[in-house]
Amino acid sequence: SSSQVRSAAAALDSPLAARSAPLLQRLERSMSSVTIPPPACMLRPLEAPLRYLFGPGPSNVPPRVLAAGGRPIIGHLHPEMYEIMNDIKKGIQYAFQTENNMTISMSGSGHAAMECAVFNTVEPGESVLVAINGIWGERVAEIAERMGANVHRMVKTPGGYFTNKEIEQAMQKHKPVLFFLTHGESSAGLCHPIDGIGDICRKHDCLFLVDTVASLGAAPIFMDKQNIDILYTGSQKALNAPPGTAPISFNDRACHKMFNRKTKPVSYLFDMTHLSNYWGCDGKPARAYHHTGPVSGFFALRESLAILAERGLEESWRKHKEVAAYLYRGLEDLGINYWLRLPSVTTIAIPKGYDWREMLAYIMKHHQMEMTGGLGPSIGMVMRIGLMGYNCEKSNADMALHALADALKNCRKSKA
Numbered sequence: 001s002s003s004q005v006r007s008a009a010a011a012l013d014s015p016l017a018a019r020s021a022p023l024l025q026r027l028e029r030s031m032s033s034v035t036i037p038p039p040a041c042m043l044r045p046l047e048a049p050l051r052y053l054f055g056p057g058p059s060n061v062p063p064r065v066l067a068a069g070g071r072p073i074i075g076h077l078h079p080e081m082y083e084i085m086n087d088i089k090k091g092i093q094y095a096f097q098t099e100n101n102m103t104i105s106m107s108g109s110g111h112a113a114m115e116c117a118v119f120n121t122v123e124p125g126e127s128v129l130v131a132i133n134g135i136w137g138e139r140v141a142e143i144a145e146r147m148g149a150n151v152h153r154m155v156k157t158p159g160g161y162f163t164n165k166e167i168e169q170a171m172q173k174h175k176p177v178l179f180f181l182t183h184g185e186s187s188a189g190l191c192h193p194i195d196g197i198g199d200i201c202r203k204h205d206c207l208f209l210v211d212t213v214a215s216l217g218a219a220p221i222f223m224d225k226q227n228i229d230i231l232y233t234g235s236q237k238a239l240n241a242p243p244g245t246a247p248i249s250f251n252d253r254a255c256h257k258m259f260n261r262k263t264k265p266v267s268y269l270f271d272m273t274h275l276s277n278y279w280g281c282d283g284k285p286a287r288a289y290h291h292t293g294p295v296s297g298f299f300a301l302r303e304s305l306a307i308l309a310e311r312g313l314e315e316s317w318r319k320h321k322e323v324a325a326y327l328y329r330g331l332e333d334l335g336i337n338y339w340l341r342l343p344s345v346t347t348i349a350i351p352k353g354y355d356w357r358e359m360l361a362y363i364m365k366h367h368q369m370e371m372t373g374g375l376g377p378s379i380g381m382v383m384r385i386g387l388m389g390y391n392c393e394k395s396n397a398d399m400a401l402h403a404l405a406d407a408l409k410n411c412r413k414s415k416a
């Protein structure tokens, strides 16, 4: 109306308008002076090929889990989300075989759980003992060093075993507050025995931390029965969820240590005083905002834990063992030596005379299949084939063996 036009004109004449005019001009100029154009790649649709993920992870995600992750999201603090998180907690308790109340999922990959475990249970200057027989122990040693722990390394060649006696001797010497061991050493293809170590740790007043990122669901682990104080895993291996969430559980001994600290943990995001509240584990009536959890990731994780619960742990362990044994027989037929035994990830010796990088590239190009080389100390020593969870089928082992046979036929073989 004409009165609105008049009042708008009056407003423009006002001293305030006069003062803000240059600002408005600057705003307009900045909006029209974009110097970086929209990138051409962003104007093309997303492309992600279908691949057989037969490496050490991530592994293929079944349609049911993909569909769960693709559901419309809800708020991370909605009551329905709390219910889903409570379900996840129960699913993890089953998968870990624990009754620990302090059982949550990290918002982050396996490394988030590694850091959470160390950051919360160790204070700067305290002694930590780490068993290293592949890459993962070395990673944890570095994480502990970065937060100021006094780290003692027990080192074996990749895939080596530690005897309980060796562990106890090192414990007597270094008096650690935390001992780390990898259950499924994915870089070296080894499943390390656990029995008896938890008791040794108790005797020496040390917490026992075990990494099951590459073995959970594929090889038996019993957190409570084996006296493991802190256990973690990842979502993207035998659980077949997308990467980005990582279940972790702390028993009462671990809780006592981490909630009676003199110093705060170095990480705010990974501080268990906050995370335990966010996951409803601290007994307080209300859950407060701490960080925005990965809602879609938690949907998918819940579905993958549901599949494990439906299938049953024992059946899952049996299946991994059966398919691994089937794969070993096929490798023998091809004349390929396999190394150590972890039912989820098989390490094979690089076939003599072949370039492992060329073989892997050939298999990727002609079979749309990922297998990988070694990792850390096992680089150049091995190639790795992972058949985990949803991928753990004899038909997939056949495809992997067929791809390997094809690569042996068509890749260059040196005369040496």
Ligand SMILES: Cc1ncc(COP(=O)(O)O)c(C=O)c1O
Binding pocket: 056, 057, 109, 110, 111, 112, 136, 182, 184, 185, 186, 187, 211, 212, 213, 214, 234, 243
């Ligand atoms: C035994 C083990 N621990 C830890 C990790 C680290 O997990 P992420 O890559 O999810 O951070 C991996 C990943 O391959 C692993 O195999």
